[in-house]
Amino acid sequence: MDRRDPDSQVVSGIGRLAIRVVHGHRTDPAKKRLSGFTLLELLVAMVIGGFVVGAVFLTHHTQRKTYAAQEQIAAMQQNLRVALFHLERDLRMAGYNPTGRAMGAGFQSISSNSISIAMDIVGNSRHSRPDGHTDDPNERICYALDDNDKDGDLDLEKNDWLAVENVEALSFAYAFDNDGDGRLDWRDKDGNGRFDPGEIMWAIDADGNDMLDRDLDTNGDGTIDAEDDAADGREDGLIQGSQLPGGVEVGLDRIRAVRIWLLVRTGRPVEGYTDTSALSGSGAGYVVGNRVIRPSTEPGARFNAHHMRRLATSMVICRNLGK
Numbered sequence: 001m002d003r004r005d006p007d008s009q010v011v012s013g014i015g016r017l018a019i020r021v022v023h024g025h026r027t028d029p030a031k032k033r034l035s036g037f038t039l040l041e042l043l044v045a046m047v048i049g050g051f052v053v054g055a056v057f058l059t060h061h062t063q064r065k066t067y068a069a070q071e072q073i074a075a076m077q078q079n080l081r082v083a084l085f086h087l088e089r090d091l092r093m094a095g096y097n098p099t100g101r102a103m104g105a106g107f108q109s110i111s112s113n114s115i116s117i118a119m120d121i122v123g124n125s126r127h128s129r130p131d132g133h134t135d136d137p138n139e140r141i142c143y144a145l146d147d148n149d150k151d152g153d154l155d156l157e158k159n160d161w162l163a164v165e166n167v168e169a170l171s172f173a174y175a176f177d178n179d180g181d182g183r184l185d186w187r188d189k190d191g192n193g194r195f196d197p198g199e200i201m202w203a204i205d206a207d208g209n210d211m212l213d214r215d216l217d218t219n220g221d222g223t224i225d226a227e228d229d230a231a232d233g234r235e236d237g238l239i240q241g242s243q244l245p246g247g248v249e250v251g252l253d254r255i256r257a258v259r260i261w262l263l264v265r266t267g268r269p270v271e272g273y274t275d276t277s278a279l280s281g282s283g284a285g286y287v288v289g290n291r292v293i294r295p296s297t298e299p300g301a302r303f304n305a306h307h308m309r310r311l312a313t314s315m316v317i318c319r320n321l322g323k
Contacts (some may be wrong), residue, residue, distance in 0.1 A: 018226045035199055065271050072266040080113035080264045080310050083156050083164040083290030088316050089140050091258050093119050095320040107252040112204045112290045113170050114144035145170050168263045171289020173202035173216055175257040176250045177322055189220045198222025202259050211249035218288055226285050229292045239290040256322050261288040269306035286311050
């Protein structure tokens with residue numbers, strides 16, 4: 001029986017407990033909370049954080065690129081709509097002559113990529129009636145391509161004023177009634193003796209004398225396409241066309257309809273985009289009237305393949321001519 005002082009027994013017990021705690025590596029919980037992360041934990045956290053930051057950056061970059069491209073596409077499509085609206089409206093009014101006294105109303109001059117027309121729509125003042133002349137404001141209209149704003153790109157001009165930017169190509173062809181029967185002249189391309197779709201002759205003035213002389217459907221298949229460029233054996237991007245039947249030349253007063261081709265592009269190259277429409281060889285490209293445009297990836301190329309493009313065509317019946 002242990003007869004030692006009870007107080008000394010308590011002290012001895014506490015000492016033995018302290019020894020067991022030290023030998024068992026038990027530490028103060030407060031000190032453990034202040035010990036921080038291990039190197040492995042820091043490395044794992046850094047890797048995960050890097051993945052998160054990279055994903056956020058990639059998403060932002062993709063969205064920024066998409067937004068920039070969509071902004072340019074919207075501007076390009078708006079340019080296309082505006083240009084076609086003005087061209088169609090003005091060409092439809094060509095030859096307007098309600099008094100019957102306006103000399104020169106109709107087509108003034110034509111080419112494959114420019115056109116001049118005249119009409120009698122007002123008198124000497126803005127709201128006056130037509131006066132039998134075509135020399136009042138907005139009665140003579142010319143459309144052509146030029147670098148109007150001197151930025152190195154072609155623009156659509158209306159009477160030397162900037163109408164639409166970034167128009168890469170513009171072309172016209174003309175249907176006519178040379179025999180005066182009230183119908184557009186056509187060529188029996190399939191030999192069946194009757195008119196079929198695609199047989200209307202769309203002609204141009206190839207020699208610059210304001211007389212129609214060449215039918216753009218060079219190979220006679222009923223369509224104007226890149227194969228007409230190859231039909232002359234040169235495939236140089238220029239459709240030569242075939243001679244009109246009988247070698248005739250048709251005057252401007254016989255024109256009854258105009259076919260329009262309009263090619264627009266984005267104002268700047270689009271990041272990550274390549275126009276492959278003309279990179280596959282023969283027969284590819286944009287047919288714009290008597291031209292076949294083939295974008296290229298070559299540095300300094302006139303038609304840069306990294307621009308997006310839209311091609312529109314339209315046919316306008318000149319309702320004030322041929323009555």
